[in-house]
Amino acid sequence: xxxxxxxxxxxxxxxxxxxxxxxxxxxxxxxxxxxxxxxxxxxxxxxxxxxxxxxxxxxxxxxxxxxxxxxxxxxxxxxxxxxxxxxxxxxxxxxxxxxxxxxxxxxxxxxxxxxxxxxxxxxxxxxxxxxxxxxxxxxxxxxxxxxxxxxxxxxxxxxxxxxxxxxxxxxxxxxxxxxxxxxxxxxxxxxxxxxxxxxxxxxxxxxxxxxxxxxxxxxxxxxxxxxxxxxxxxxxxxxxxxxxxxxxxxxxxxxxxx
Amino acid sequence: xxxxxxxxxxxxxxxxxxxxxxxxxxxxxxxxxxxxxxxxxxxxxxxxxxxxxxxxxxxxxxxxxxxxxxxxxxxxxxxxxxxxxxxxxxxxxxxxxxxxxxxxxxxxxxxxxxxxxxxxxxxxxxxxxxxxxxxxxxxxxxxxxxxxxxxxxxxxxxxxxxxxxxxxxxxxxxxxxxxxxxxxxxxxxxxxxxxxxxxxxxxxxxxxxxxxxxxxxxxxxxxxxxxxxxxxxxxxxxxxxxxxxxxxxxxxxxxxxx
Numbered sequence: 001x002x003x004x005x006x007x008x009x010x011x012x013x014x015x016x017x018x019x020x021x022x023x024x025x026x027x028x029x030x031x032x033x034x035x036x037x038x039x040x041x042x043x044x045x046x047x048x049x050x051x052x053x054x055x056x057x058x059x060x061x062x063x064x065x066x067x068x069x070x071x072x073x074x075x076x077x078x079x080x081x082x083x084x085x086x087x088x089x090x091x092x093x094x095x096x097x098x099x100x101x102x103x104x105x106x107x108x109x110x111x112x113x114x115x116x117x118x119x120x121x122x123x124x125x126x127x128x129x130x131x132x133x134x135x136x137x138x139x140x141x142x143x144x145x146x147x148x149x150x151x152x153x154x155x156x157x158x159x160x161x162x163x164x165x166x167x168x169x170x171x172x173x174x175x176x177x178x179x180x181x182x183x184x185x186x187x188x189x190x191x192x193x194x195x196x197x198x199x200x201x202x203x204x205x206x207x208x209x210x211x212x213x214x215x216x217x218x219x220x221x222x223x224x225x226x227x228x229x230x231x232x233x234x235x236x237x238x239x240x241x242x243x244x245x246x247x248x249x250x251x252x253x254x255x256x257x258x
Numbered sequence: 259x260x261x262x263x264x265x266x267x268x269x270x271x272x273x274x275x276x277x278x279x280x281x282x283x284x285x286x287x288x289x290x291x292x293x294x295x296x297x298x299x300x301x302x303x304x305x306x307x308x309x310x311x312x313x314x315x316x317x318x319x320x321x322x323x324x325x326x327x328x329x330x331x332x333x334x335x336x337x338x339x340x341x342x343x344x345x346x347x348x349x350x351x352x353x354x355x356x357x358x359x360x361x362x363x364x365x366x367x368x369x370x371x372x373x374x375x376x377x378x379x380x381x382x383x384x385x386x387x388x389x390x391x392x393x394x395x396x397x398x399x400x401x402x403x404x405x406x407x408x409x410x411x412x413x414x415x416x417x418x419x420x421x422x423x424x425x426x427x428x429x430x431x432x433x434x435x436x437x438x439x440x441x442x443x444x445x446x447x448x449x450x451x452x453x454x455x456x457x458x459x460x461x462x463x464x465x466x467x468x469x470x471x472x473x474x475x476x477x478x479x480x481x482x483x484x485x486x487x488x489x490x491x492x493x494x495x496x497x498x499x500x501x502x503x504x505x506x507x508x509x510x511x512x513x514x515x516x
Contacts (some may be wrong), residue, residue, distance in 0.1 A: 094509050119378070132351050138398055139421070208372060258356055
């Protein structure tokens, strides 16, 4: 039986890697991942064959993982966060779909047993660090227009505003993209208060974690980089301070009963 | 130092409980949770003082957790899934906020050190079981109108449709609520195809897990109960079959490059 584990390793802190993910990593002989993730995982990756392809080589990575598993090697394809959320899992199934439609010539992929193991995503790591920011209906939007037309992204930002969802922005900026986040801010400002709490979470749960509390009006792409997650509260989210400690929470509506 | 851990235990499978959550459970002397969750956790809850309040007693549970921690007992407040997502975490901060505003008379709560530990939420458990349903922008909507006015929920369903988000419905039905899910289906049918893939996930990752693949047109509240999560794909989500195996994935747009 050829086996491919598709594993989310969580945001970075090894204490957030689920036992199921650890067991899958241990069972694998071959690991396919961006090298930085293997560094974060540390010892568990020793004595495994590493296949470290650079960022941007996502399709090659998914193909390689299917090829290795099909050749009989128990293989782990690894992303940080939840591999099902803006990560590699969907690409594995997209390739499988292409093969089922006869657009690929890898019938051996169809014999691979695939198991997806989810992990804690960055929005959750951020929300829990600042309190309970995702306490009510929320959405996620990737601001990367590499694969998604900007019109679709813009439509979603407007919909998030109209629906008053808490919004977590993935891929808020990159070296080549810097205007989308400020545009998203300006759209959301049409729907919710300038004082809406915002969390900027950089390198969440990792040794160099930095968390900044700001407001929607003051959110600026210059304070954000590729290692950062930005979550914007809904119109009812609250930023509170207890002594030195800052929290953001989004109420569910219990206040009527308190 | 008085300490309150606010812990998400994941969907049910103990192999999905993060080491950080396990360590927090071990460090606690007192556990506040709906009893069924303590049953799922099993051995780790032995030799702890259990405070098992029934469903519906959420406010009392949050108060009790703050009171116990303030009295010096290291306390774990536990929910299934991610305690930050439609669960108890937000209520703890709402109570803290009330105290900060002088609307409660528990200054001792302000001395409690609070740590929130997130967990795998049901949408993630479901998405990973069926492949990669959350592969692109998504939102979550709770269909419970106990605490949220129905107009707000309805507005969000329309926004989810307009934005073409993958939608995960939490609290899709209850013993007293049965019409909201079919209404939500009818709204989404205005925005996306009748053939849009839908996952109905019952008791996800638990021994009696049942997963049903259907379409948006065929989604019916009669097939759903309180232990169920319903996720509806976006207009591009695909249901594929490889032999006996069914998958749903939501593409990110790599097809242009494949």
